[in-house]
Amino acid sequence: MISIKVDPKMKKALLTLAAKEFSSVSGILKKAAEKYMLEHGIDWREDGDDGAKK
Numbered sequence: 001m002i003s004i005k006v007d008p009k010m011k012k013a014l015l016t017l018a019a020k021e022f023s024s025v026s027g028i029l030k031k032a033a034e035k036y037m038l039e040h041g042i043d044w045r046e047d048g049d050d051g052a053k054k
Contacts, residue, residue, distance in 0.1 A: 004029075011025075014028055014029070
């Protein structure tokens with residue numbers, strides 16, 4: 001789990017977008033993070049590490 005703070009205006013815009021796409025804000029942010037990582041050459045799916053803290 002990751003928590004972030006965003007401007008209330010951004011939160012409202014994210015809620016509007018999520019409703020239009022029949023998604024959740026979490027889903028919208030996950031897609032954005034995945035796209036950003038792929039644009040920077042990071043494919044987390046190929047890492048082999050599940051990301052859990054040990």
